[in-house]
Amino acid sequence: EIVLSQEAKGEAAPKPAQPQGAGEVISGTIEIAPALQTRAQGKPVLFLIARKSGGGPPLAVVRVANPRFPLKFEISKRNVMIPGVPFEGMVTLSARLDADGSAGPAGAGDLEGRTARSVRVGEKNVRIVIDKAF
Template sequence: MRYLLFLFLVLFLSSCQDIPSKYKTPEGKKILEKYKKQYVKGVVLIDQKLRNKIPEGDKFLIISVRKPDQARPIAVLRVKNPEFPYRFKITGKHKINPEEFIEGDLILMARLSKEATAGFKKGDLYGVAQAKAGEENVKIVIKDIFEGSGK
């Protein structure tokens, strides 16, 4: 028992190490700040006029995050059979490319579809919102129906 207690104390104390010195510099602090704000948090709502258009059976909520000047997303969250309102938090673990940062101005798109695949299909419900990295009260209202051919 003493051995386990000793082992626990050693592990606990070693896990409470100070941050590396390279992150104590002004440039290092900027990098840490970027990492800390690599998220966006909020809620997805369905407009009342589309309540009867929610797909029956299995459905997927796909929330994508992109920068305003880019077409492809930097992060994606997929949820099977969500309940609305759906609260979300997209973090660095949702990034497509680990080298990119979730930073600055962002555009979030929530899409409700029968398929979990990328890209819109005819009849998908969607909504768009603007946000900033680190924002915690983003509201995405799904209020439109995709009418394209899906080809």
């Protein structure tokens, strides 16, 4: 009996299996600008927030207690605020060190940084520098 591979028969080879959700993760590093390093001490909570590039409410949020910098991060569909909303396309990321630990808008004493440009879901090595004080 002769068995031909799918490629020999002119068929496309099956694609390798990917873990569910592969490609739906943005990863990178969050750093503190040198001028703000002393002000960053004692800030108990970091919020990493993804928004659709056109703006609007947060699409996904990660909360990190007692962060240490530089901080490696991942944000994915697991962090989406509203179940069923797709985590895809272009987004902007912001990282906020929050003085009072609340998830609301930035307030006095908070520190924040944003991606310099929109990033595509699935992108790796994204760099965010916290460089703004409120």
